[in-house]
Every structure is written in structure tokens, then in C-alpha cells.
Amino acid sequence: MRPMTKNMWREIGANKGRFIALILIILLGCLSFVGIRAAGPGLNDSLDHTVKVSHLADVQLLSTTGFTAKDKDAAETVAGAKAELMRFKYVVGGKSDMAIALYGYRKGLTQNQLTLESGRLPINADEIVLDQRAKDEYDYKLGQSFTFAKSAGLKQRTYKIVGFGDLPTYIDNSARGSANVGDGTVRFFAYIPEKQMALDVATLLTVRFAGLQHENTYSDAYKDAVAKKVTALKKAFNTRRPARIAELQKTPLAELTKQQATLDQASKQLTAVKAQVAAQSGGQLTTTDEITAQEKQLAASQTKLDQARKDLVAQTKTTYTWQTRDDLPGFSDYGDSSDRIAAIANVFPVFFFLIAALITFTTVTRMVEEARMQIGTFKALGYGKGAIARNYVVYALMAGLIGAVIGGVLGNFSLPRIILWLYRMYIPMIASIPFSWVDFLMALGFSLLATVGAAAFVTVRELQEKPAELMRPQAPKTAKRILLERITPLWRRLSFNQKVSYRNLFRYKSRMIMTIIGIAGGTGLLLTGFGLRDSILNTATQQFGEVFHYDATVRLKKAGEATKAKAVLADASTYQSSTPVAADIIKIQRGGQQVNDVNLFTPQNATTFRKYVTLQADKRALTLPKTGLVISQKIADDLGVGKGAKVRVTMGSRDPVSVKVAAVTANYAGVMAYMSKAAYQTAFAKTASANTLMVKLESPTADQRTTLAKNLLEHGETLGTSFTADSEDTITTMSSTLNPVVAIFVLLSGVLSFVVLYNLTNINVSERMRELSTIKVLGFFDGEVTMYIVRENIVMTLMGIIAGIAVGWGLLLYILRQAATPMIIFPPTMHPISYIASIALMLVFTFIVMWVTHNRLKHIDMVEALKGNE
Incomplete structure (x- = not known):
């Protein structure tokens, strides 16, 4: 075998460019195939690993009346649940009265762990740890003072900054959610000793399930499991709610009962007095000014007592807000981004690799065909078919293995990490990118098929010929007239060299x-x-x-009451116009498919509405019909419906209604649907009440938007403002x-x-x-x-x-x-x-x-x- 081996190495040395090009093509194909396919799962795995290390809660629960140890016990009645209480509220503070998510810190917290980026945790009562975002975007530094507004209701207002950190609940460094204080947009979070928050009870309850931590946080299995746990938790808290209300009402209700008894006693006494006066006057009751005054006083006291009972019921009304990880700011967006990369990776690298494999196959085939004379010579010298074929198969195997291994390893360990580094807008993540053996073996298999397979196939084919035939050069292909030659006027005008080139192309x-x-x-x-x-x-x-042609949406506290909001808007220097709409959240179903959280807009004035939203299909403008529903393209794609189809629409807790799809409109961000007032009335048997204003502004700056949102919250009787x-x-x-x-x-x-x-x-x-x-x-x-x-x-x-x-x-x-x-x-x-x-x-x-x-x-x-x- 020594002469054959020497010949192979000489062949590589004599055609280094071809050998290197062969390796490079395979390397690039494998690098893109393995690397990009590993990027999407790698992003998910890295974030999953990060949030598990930080013990991010699976479920967060907010209550209007706070939580006690009994609420913690209620949560832990669900199998596998571990609950933790925290003090938390939204406050205003900082240089520009910004909305801040304020947490109470105490030793021993195990869930949603704070990761320090610099400094230390608060030890003394006057110390605070701020969000890393406060340092990066708002230029706060260690040792500076941070002051909260008086409305924050803290034991003291000024604190010394001793650290900066990150929380797994805020994975997206560009967003911190919204609140009903300040301008409505949370700028960053902060931690102070919980005793400084002057809260009687905890306001946040986090729940983590040990049994769910082996699942990837973005997997369907995890989401399904969490949904079941949330259902179980809701059941537990439906039982807990009346007990919590009773706890809150016990002391004030006893006081009210005592006051009622006193009032009843005073009423009896007044009745006795009235009876005595009537007896003394011979049965004719002659009211005196004193008795009249007492009657009025008792009536007023009773009215006040009844109002106090109503206020107590309102104050102790307990409602819960449930949050899973998908509800946290940026969490779903991050998952969507990694899913997009994964979706692209399922197409782009495959096509890329197919091109590389095709060219590789051609290269190896031509290489073996060029070596006909060598193959014939070795065959004439007595070498067997297997020995001759092995020479070229090993050549192809070397190129395929070198390219596939280097490309696969580089792809798996470089591209995902480069992409992960580029995602530095998110919290610092712990890289968790295991070697993708499946993708690597697939790439290796395709590479060897394109190289070794081609070499084996062509060599075996060539070896079927006799040595004498192989040692002679192949007869050149016969030249034929091409179509261009039949176009005589054009062919005559071509030069000799051009004619040769065109003939060779088709030859x-x-x-x-x-x-x-x-x-x-x-x-x-x-x-x-x-x-x-x-x-x-x-x-x-x-x-x-x-x-969309509007710049903001303003949510009203009470539907139909927009006077104060419009007054605040009118005072803004950037204000142009507004239009009222009814905004609802609906679900749309068709067969076994369902689209949740659809934004349904019903304008009060359809003509004016066209200036704020353009509805169009195939570049043609649409008008809202008197019946039916206009849906966005995304809904149509997900449900597989078009114009004329019937869908079932569910609003809140109402029964679903059947509605005809009147049209499908272009839309690129968000899930939207539209109805006219008449169509709304027909579908839901009620009038669409305007609860939102769509607002046009003239090029507002960020500061102007902040000021407007803050004024609307404080004076416009609104729930919040969203800017496009x-x-x-x-x-x-x-x-x-x-x-x-x-x-x-x-x-x-x-x-x-x-x-x-x-x-x-x-x-x-x-x-x-x-x-x-x-x-x-x-x-x-x-x-x-x-x-x-x-x-x-x-x-x-x-x-x-x-x-x-x-x-x-x-x-x-x-x-x-x-x-x-x-x-x-x-x-x-x-x-x-x-x-x-x-x-x-x-x-x-x-x-x-x-x-x-x-x-x-x-x-x-x-x-x-x-x-x-x-």
C-alpha cells in the first residue's frame, strides 16, 4: 500500500488549492448548520440556567389586601409549592420623580435572588441597592444619596447607595414594566431594608415548584405544568379569600357592631322619650325641637355607620393578580427572539449546507474522473479494486472529516456564544450551551456522504472499465450547433472568441x-x-x-368620562387631536385553534377613526362594515380563516358568540381586530362604551411624553397612557x-x-x-x-x-x-x-x-x- 499512500499525499501536495477548498466548503457548511441551529436552543438554555440559578419564582401573586403567613400556608397546600412573602410597592423617587419598583430586603430570601454587580447588600436602615440600569442609564453612583417622594410612605426618604444589581424578574434591561404612579413607566427597581417600608403585611407572594425546575422554562411541558399549578393555586386562594376578608373585617366590624348597638340603644331611649311625651299630652305627640334634633342626629349617625360598613367591604375586597414567568417584562419577547433564530436556523443553514454538499460532491466526482489514468495504471499493475478505491475514499474521508469536525466544533462553541454576547441587552446570562451531538452527527453524515460517497460511487464506476480504456483520455464531447447559431443575424455579429465561449458553455x-x-x-x-x-x-x-397613525392611547378610569383627560391633553403643547374608542380584550376561536389576548377596537366615529388607523387588504382601503369582524392577518394565519368564515368570539367571562369575518387587514405588530358600533351591538347585545382615547401628538420628546403621562395619571382620571x-x-x-x-x-x-x-x-x-x-x-x-x-x-x-x-x-x-x-x-x-x-x-x-x-x-x-x- 506504500506506493498508493505516497501517491495520495503527492496528489494532495500537487493540488493543495483543491484540497483546501474542499475542506473549506465542508467546514463552512458544518459551521453554519451546527452553529446556527445551536444558537436558538442555546439562548433558551442559557437563560433557563440563569433563572434557575437565581431561583426565579414560577408564579408571582399580588393582592389588594396583602398577604400573611396563612396565605403562605395556603399556597403551600399545592403539591411541591414553596412560597415566600415579600414587601413590595411602586413608588416615586429619584432625580425626576420616576416610577420605581421598590422591594423590601431581608436576609434569608431564597426566591428571585438579587445578583450584585457592584457594591454590597444593605446592612443599615439608611442604605439602598439600585438596579444596574440606574447606574448605566441614569448615572447613579456608589455613595450617592437617593431620595424618595413623600408619597412613597417610607420611614425615611433619603438613603445611601451601597450597591447595584440585577433581578431575574427583569431580564430585559430596556424595560421594567408599568405602574400607576409617576408617569406610569417603571424606570428601575430598588431594595431597602423591609422595615423601612412601613407596611403591615407583605404585598407580594412568590411560589416556586421544585418539581418544575428540571424542565426548560420555554418548553411546552413547563408551560403546561405551570398552568396546572396556577389552576390549583387559584382553587386554594378561592377558599382562602373569604377567610382573609373575615380577618381584615374582624376588628373594625366588631367596632361597628358596638357602635350599632350603642346607636340602637339611643334609638330605643329616644322612642321611650317620645312615648312618655305623647302620654303626658293626652296621646297627642307634640314634637319638640330637642327631640327633632336627636332624631336627625340618630339618622345621620346611622347613615354614617352604613357608609362605614360599605367602605369596610370595599377596603377589604380581596382580588389577586397572577403572574407567571411569561408575564414578566421582556421574558416572552426574549423567547420570541430565540424562537425566531431557531426558525431561521431550521431553513437558512440547511439550504446553505445543501449548496456546500452539492459543490463538494461535484468537486470529488471531477477529481476522481481526472485520475482515470492513475486508476488504470494501478489496475494494470495488479492492484485490486478495493485498494484503488480506498486511495480516493481516504482522500475524500480526510477532507470530509477535517472540514466537518473543525466546522462542527467551531460552529457549536463560537456562533451561539457570539450571539449570546450580542444579547447583552438582557441580564448577564450564564452560558449554557451543551455540544449539539445530533446536529453535529447530521452534519458529519451529510459531509461524508458528499465526499466519501461521491468518491466511492465514481471510483467504483470507473473501475468497471478495462485498464487500457482507463489509461486513454476520454474522448472529448462532440460539439453541436446551439440555439444561438440558428439566429443568423446575431450569430454573424459575434467575434470568434465569443462564438467559442458560447459553444463551450453548452458543450x-x-x-x-x-x-x-x-x-x-x-x-x-x-x-x-x-x-x-x-x-x-x-x-x-x-x-x-x-x-397606526396615532401617537398614544389613554385608558380612562370610567368608560365615557373623558372630560378631565381631554382637558389635560388640551393643555399639552404637542396635542393635536383625539378620538374615543371602545377597547376590549377578546379570544377568537375556530375549530380547535384559539388566539388569545386580541385587542378589539370599536370606534365611536368610524369616519374619524380612519385618520388614526388604516385598515387595508392588498393595498386597498377597508371600511368597517355594519356586521362582522375585521381581523388582522396574524389571526387569519393562525386560525386558517379568511373573509366570510365564521369564528367564535369570547369577551371576558361572557359566553362565546359566533361572528362572521368581514375582512382581513394588514397588521405587523400586535394582534388586532376591529368592529363598527352596529356590528358590536349585534354581536354582543350591548353598546360599545368608549374607555380609551387615541391621541395624535406633534413630535413629542421623551420628556414631553413623560410629563403628559404623569399629568394624565394625576389629573385626568386615567389608568395609564401608552405611547406608540x-x-x-x-x-x-x-x-x-x-x-x-x-x-x-x-x-x-x-x-x-x-x-x-x-x-x-x-x-x-x-x-x-x-x-x-x-x-x-x-x-x-x-x-x-x-x-x-x-x-x-x-x-x-x-x-x-x-x-x-x-x-x-x-x-x-x-x-x-x-x-x-x-x-x-x-x-x-x-x-x-x-x-x-x-x-x-x-x-x-x-x-x-x-x-x-x-x-x-x-x-x-x-x-x-x-x-x-x-
Whole structure:
């Protein structure tokens, strides 16, 4: 075997460029396949590991009347539950009276653990730990003083900053939720010693289930298990609620009962007095001023006592707000982002790898075909078929293994970690990216199939021929008239070199098809990458530019009462106009499918409403019909319905009603539905009461938005204000997290395209070395010899680019459909610059390959190339 082995190493040494290109193609394919497919699960696993280390609660419970140890015991009656009480409230404080989520700190807290980024935990009564966001965005520093507003109701107002930290309940550093204080937007959280909060009872109860911690927090199994636990907890607290109310009412009710008894006694005494006076006057009661005054006083006292009872009932009314991890700020958005990456990874790398595998198969096939004479020689020397085939199989195996192993390892340990680092807008996460053996073995299998499989298949085929036939060169393909020749006026005007190039293109059809496929694949991948970037960035622009035209929504405390809110708005310098709408949350069902948390808007004035929201289908404006429901495209896609279909709509605790889909409107962010007042009345048998104002503002700054929201909360009798600018920023921020991923796609696609083009050109030159040497001997200059090859490449590149545009659009549409989330649909968008960049890159690659080819052809050994094979 020594001569065979030496020959293999000599073959590698003599064609290092081809061997390296083969490895690079396999490496890039495996790197993208394994790395990108591991990115989405890696992001989820890393956050899952982080929140488990921080002991993030599975369920959080808020109560209007607080919690006691008995509430903790009630929660722990659910199997596996471990509950913990905390003091918590929203307060105002800081430099600009910002809304702050304030927690009470005590030693021994085990859930929702605070992770210190700098400084230490509070020890003394006058110390505070702030959110890391307060340091990064609001420039607070260790040792500074932090002052709360008087309305915070703390034992003292000023505290010394001793630390900064992160909480697992706030994984998104760009959002901290909303509140009913300040301007309604929570800026950051803070911890002070809980005794400083002057609260009689805990206001937050967290529950963690040890049995759920082995499940991934984003898995369906975890979500289903949590839903069951929440149902069990609600059942326990439905029993606990009356007892809690009774506890709260016990002391004040005893006092009221005592006052009632005293009042009843005074009433009896007054009745006795009246009877005595009546007896003395011979049965004729003559009321005196004193008795009249006492009667009025007793009546007033009774009225006051009755009101006190009503107030007590209102004050002790206990309602619970349930939160799972999905309800925490940014938690679902993070999951949606990782799901989008996973969805893209299920398509893009697979296509990428298929192109790489196809080119690899072609390369190995051509390599073995070129070695016909060697195979024939070894066969003539007496080597067996297995020994000869092993030579080329080992060659292909080496290239496949080296490329697959390096690419797979690099992909698994580099790309997910790079993407995780790019997600630094979230809390510092602990990287938890296990080696993806399944993806690696799949990539390895495909790589070996493309290399070893091709080598074995072609070698076995060649070995079927006799040594004498193998040692002779293959007869060149017969030239045939091509279609272009039949167009005589055009054919006559072509130069000799052009005619030769076109004939050669169609003479070697398999080479032409493979080159076009390779270039089309590369161009398509580049276009897809740029198109993903354009589509993702365009989501917010189209939603808040083409669909929504309002700048804020103001939720009213009482439906139909907007006088004070409008007065506050009118005082704002940026205010333009507003329109009242009824805003409801509904569920829409069809068959076994259901879409939850749908925002239903019913305008009071349909004509005015068009200035605030554009309803359209296929670029045509829609009007709200007198019957039926207009749904957004996302709902239609999820339920598989269209215009004319019947759906079931559930509002609150009411029974579901059957409604006809009147139209499907374009919408890219959020889940929306619309009805006219008449349609609303017909469907729900009640009038749509305006509980929200849609507001147009003139380019408000962030400070102006903050001031307006604060004034509306304080003086406008509103529940809160939401600005589209904040929603737009959130969507843009979340979407922009995919930009680095897209950049990686574009980079890998560009490298693959270059390697593919170089490799195919290299094969072309190697196959035609005798032909090129012949024309060089005939007197062709170096530039003419190069153009002999390059002219064909230019034509194939242009054909590949045209085909690649179609491939790119098809791939983009499919990926965007897969990447859509429950809240976002990405509008397919491809800016002109994306076409220009993709085409320019392919042309640059062609030019570089042309330059490398030119230098190679200048140094052809014509004598050696033209020697007779015999």
C-alpha cells in the first residue's frame, strides 16, 4: 500500500488549492448548520440556567389586601409549592420623580435572588441597592444619596447607595414594566431594608415548584405544568379569600357592631322619650325641637355607620393578580427572539449546507474522473479494486472529516456564544450551551456522504472499465450547433472568441448547470440575509407609519368620562387631536385553534377613526362594515380563516358568540381586530362604551411624553397612557437583536459563494488544461487565454445572479413565515441597496477569481500539458 499512500499525499501536495477548498466548503457548511441551529436552543438554555440559578419564582401573586403567613400556608397546600412573602410597592423617587419598583430586603430570601454587580447588600436602615440600569442609564453612583417622594410612605426618604444589581424578574434591561404612579413607566427597581417600608403585611407572594425546575422554562411541558399549578393555586386562594376578608373585617366590624348597638340603644331611649311625651299630652305627640334634633342626629349617625360598613367591604375586597414567568417584562419577547433564530436556523443553514454538499460532491466526482489514468495504471499493475478505491475514499474521508469536525466544533462553541454576547441587552446570562451531538452527527453524515460517497460511487464506476480504456483520455464531447447559431443575424455579429465561449458553455452542460446552481445559491443566500435585515427593521416602520397613525392611547378610569383627560391633553403643547374608542380584550376561536389576548377596537366615529388607523387588504382601503369582524392577518394565519368564515368570539367571562369575518387587514405588530358600533351591538347585545382615547401628538420628546403621562395619571382620571414611540422602540430593539445573526449569515454566505466560485473555476481550468495550452501555443496572448475561460464565467455568473434573485425571494418568504411570532409578522422587504450589495459581492468574487485564474494561466507548462498521454 506504500506506493498508493505516497501517491495520495503527492496528489494532495500537487493540488493543495483543491484540497483546501474542499475542506473549506465542508467546514463552512458544518459551521453554519451546527452553529446556527445551536444558537436558538442555546439562548433558551442559557437563560433557563440563569433563572434557575437565581431561583426565579414560577408564579408571582399580588393582592389588594396583602398577604400573611396563612396565605403562605395556603399556597403551600399545592403539591411541591414553596412560597415566600415579600414587601413590595411602586413608588416615586429619584432625580425626576420616576416610577420605581421598590422591594423590601431581608436576609434569608431564597426566591428571585438579587445578583450584585457592584457594591454590597444593605446592612443599615439608611442604605439602598439600585438596579444596574440606574447606574448605566441614569448615572447613579456608589455613595450617592437617593431620595424618595413623600408619597412613597417610607420611614425615611433619603438613603445611601451601597450597591447595584440585577433581578431575574427583569431580564430585559430596556424595560421594567408599568405602574400607576409617576408617569406610569417603571424606570428601575430598588431594595431597602423591609422595615423601612412601613407596611403591615407583605404585598407580594412568590411560589416556586421544585418539581418544575428540571424542565426548560420555554418548553411546552413547563408551560403546561405551570398552568396546572396556577389552576390549583387559584382553587386554594378561592377558599382562602373569604377567610382573609373575615380577618381584615374582624376588628373594625366588631367596632361597628358596638357602635350599632350603642346607636340602637339611643334609638330605643329616644322612642321611650317620645312615648312618655305623647302620654303626658293626652296621646297627642307634640314634637319638640330637642327631640327633632336627636332624631336627625340618630339618622345621620346611622347613615354614617352604613357608609362605614360599605367602605369596610370595599377596603377589604380581596382580588389577586397572577403572574407567571411569561408575564414578566421582556421574558416572552426574549423567547420570541430565540424562537425566531431557531426558525431561521431550521431553513437558512440547511439550504446553505445543501449548496456546500452539492459543490463538494461535484468537486470529488471531477477529481476522481481526472485520475482515470492513475486508476488504470494501478489496475494494470495488479492492484485490486478495493485498494484503488480506498486511495480516493481516504482522500475524500480526510477532507470530509477535517472540514466537518473543525466546522462542527467551531460552529457549536463560537456562533451561539457570539450571539449570546450580542444579547447583552438582557441580564448577564450564564452560558449554557451543551455540544449539539445530533446536529453535529447530521452534519458529519451529510459531509461524508458528499465526499466519501461521491468518491466511492465514481471510483467504483470507473473501475468497471478495462485498464487500457482507463489509461486513454476520454474522448472529448462532440460539439453541436446551439440555439444561438440558428439566429443568423446575431450569430454573424459575434467575434470568434465569443462564438467559442458560447459553444463551450453548452458543450459542457453539467459544468454550466453546476456553476449556475452554485452562484444562484450564493446570491440567494446573500439576498436572503440582506432581506431578513430589511424586513426585520421595516416591521416597526410599516406598523407605525402605514397602519397606526396615532401617537398614544389613554385608558380612562370610567368608560365615557373623558372630560378631565381631554382637558389635560388640551393643555399639552404637542396635542393635536383625539378620538374615543371602545377597547376590549377578546379570544377568537375556530375549530380547535384559539388566539388569545386580541385587542378589539370599536370606534365611536368610524369616519374619524380612519385618520388614526388604516385598515387595508392588498393595498386597498377597508371600511368597517355594519356586521362582522375585521381581523388582522396574524389571526387569519393562525386560525386558517379568511373573509366570510365564521369564528367564535369570547369577551371576558361572557359566553362565546359566533361572528362572521368581514375582512382581513394588514397588521405587523400586535394582534388586532376591529368592529363598527352596529356590528358590536349585534354581536354582543350591548353598546360599545368608549374607555380609551387615541391621541395624535406633534413630535413629542421623551420628556414631553413623560410629563403628559404623569399629568394624565394625576389629573385626568386615567389608568395609564401608552405611547406608540415606546412600542416602536421595543419592536425595533427586539428586532435589532437579529441584525448580528443576519450579519453572520451574510458573512458566511459571502465566503461560501467565493469558495464555490473559485472551486468551480479551478475544476474548469484543470479539466481543460490541454485545450488552454493549445490555444496558447497557437499564439493567444495571456489576457486572451484568461478571457477564454472568464468570458464563460461572466455569462454563468450573470445567469446565476438572475436565478439567485428568485431563490433569495423564495427563501426569504419562507423564513419570514417561519420566524413570525404570536405578536409580530415581518413584512417581506428588499431594499434596492440589498440587490446592489448582493450582486456587487458576486461580481467582486468573480473578478478576484478571474485575477487568480489569470495568474495561474500565465504560468502554464505548455510542453508538459501537451505531452501525449500514451
